[in-house]
Amino acid sequence: MALIAPPLSLYVHMPWCVKKCPYCDLNSHGLRDAPPPYADYIDVLLADLDADLADFGAALHDRPIVSVFFGGGTPSLFAPGLVARFLDGARARLPFADNAEITLETNPGTVEHGRFDGYLAAGVNRLSFGIQSFDDDKLKRLGRIHSAAEAEAAVKSAQDAGYTNLNLDLMYALPQQTLDGALADVARAVGLAPTHLSHYQLTLEPNTAFAANPPPLPDDDHAWSMQEACEAALAAAGYGQYEISAYARPGRRCTHNLNYWQFGDYLGIGAGAHGKVSGTATGQVHRRWKAKLPRAYLEAAGGPARIGGDGTVDAAELPFEYMLNALRLIDGVPMGDFAARTGLDPERLKAPLQDARRRGWLTDDAARLQTTAQGQRFLNDVIGLFLD
Template identity: 80%
Template sequence: MSLLAPPLSLYVHMPWCVKKCPYCDFNSHGLRGEPPPYAAYVETLLADLDADLADFGAAARGRAIVSVFFGGGTPSLFAPALIDRFLDGARARLPFAHDCEITLETNPGTVEHGRFDGYLAAGVNRLSFGIQSFDDAKLRRLGRIHSAAEAEAAVKSAQDAGYANLNLDLMYALPEQSLAGALEDVERALALTPTHLSHYQLTLEPNTAFAAHPPPLPDDDAAWDMQEACQARLAEAGYRQYEVSAYAQEGRRCRHNLNYWQFGDYLGLGAGAHGKLSDAAAGTVRRRWKTRHPRAYLDAAGPARVGGDAAVARDELPFEYMLNALRLIDGVPMADFAQRTGLPEAAIAAPLAEARRRGWLVEDPQRLRATALGQRFLNDVIEAFLDRAA
């Protein structure tokens, strides 16, 4: 089967935040002492992009960028002029689609109205607010630096600046949270009329403060009740679930995340950033990640910024593909599997048949889609495709 080059995105990692949250396992670093070298970091990002384009050659050059995502850390610590500098530099190196979605993650405690105006002028057309909860006691327990009132004010300020495409991040199953509390968070979010909501369960990740000293969390049954009740309320309000933890108004799905779930390509720039690129000529899917610590990333040159780089083994491609595609509620066309992996459908015939027999996947030869049961036991479904390639 021929491997076809899918859409291409940019992920840009901004590693600093005001302080590290106790549940966070991302590559983020709290501010200490002198302010970080923000301007130098942006120039290093562009040098990083140059190096990737030189290494990946025709597999990357000339392909239009369909989305850009500034993640972190807290990207809103970077001034609008620096975001503008990066975007101008990236556009000089790669064509951007005319409707390119450009998202900036923001912390409600680190932005003010003037910055929203500046981000919009720089070309950022979508904001993602890390709110997590509208309960001040829960926010303090989560180590957040903002209050519920500050979160609401920040969202309204962005809307006043002209932003019409906003995501709010919410968590549920928080320490000692009740079902009523989880629903109240959803109601407060809906009152702000975002176009998109990310709603996901707090989990204890290894090497975090919460993992070392676990707070009292709701049990699995209580967490499931919260998930179902919040899903129903979001659906009632017109937010359709399209991914395990993502809900959107009509036409407002996150294109960048969709590209991940559909096994698209993305260049990863910044400390600890991961990327994936399909080389149609070579018939390979390649992953590359950058060195994690910001200081090491800044001090490195060229190849030294690369923390690792390898083609995905053919027998790992089915698992990697399903790990993404089956998160989508509507699934993906069956034909996409061959086009995005270069493998024939026969490579997954056995686990596919078993997953359908168990009621995990819909009986549809034209589409890969998990049933409601499969969505609930998604990890088991995905693991069925591990090391099963023919």
């Protein structure tokens, strides 16, 4: 079956942060004595983009960019003028949708962000704050360098600068956290009136400081109680859950993340960035990721050494990859999207779909791929059914 070109996004990885958090398994690198070469990095990002466009140009079909996401690390370590230089360069190379969502991740500490009005003038129309908690003790345990008061002040500062589209990241099941503590964090976040909230459980990821020396975390039953209670509190405050860990005011769902979950395409620019491009002519899904270490990425300067890995996704792996994203959505996706985004016959899903529905993990709607409440709780098991 033929692949149909999905929406196209742009992910830009900014790898530096002030200090590496003990729970973080992302490609982030704490600041050393000498400041990072921020301006040089912008030049290399644009060279990387040029090289990817040369490689994938035929598959992009002049599709407009529907979203840009600056992730990290802490992208707001880059001054607004540098962010503007990248966006201006990207717009000169690619068409942008008129309503393109452009998100910049930022942390609340005053040393970690530039002037918010500067980012707004640069073209960034959405900010995502890595707050994690409003409890100073929990912030200290998480290795964060900001306080609850600084978090509130930073959000209000962004709103005063003119931002009307803000996401706040919160964690739950933190070291020795109680149910009341998790609900208090949600209440403080809601009080700031963001348009979007990401609320996810702290997990121990391999190769992190927390994995080597685990802190005392709530058990699974207590973590589930926190999740259920916080979901109810967010719903009562007007935030609709549309993904396992994402909640939004009406009309404020994150375009960029929705494109991931709906198996859309995205160019990945920057150290360690991952990308996905659908080849409608070849009928294949191509994945590419970049050299992980900032020094190696910078030295490649847009050349072949910038690529850390490259290749098409085997057809046998596509059902799992598709479900890994699509089944995170609370409302699911139309069944027809599977064939359009993978080029595969839906018959390949017949056996695992029957198994999932028999277990009560998926709804009985044959026209839609959608988990039940039980399926959401055991999502990893549901997705595992689609492994080759």
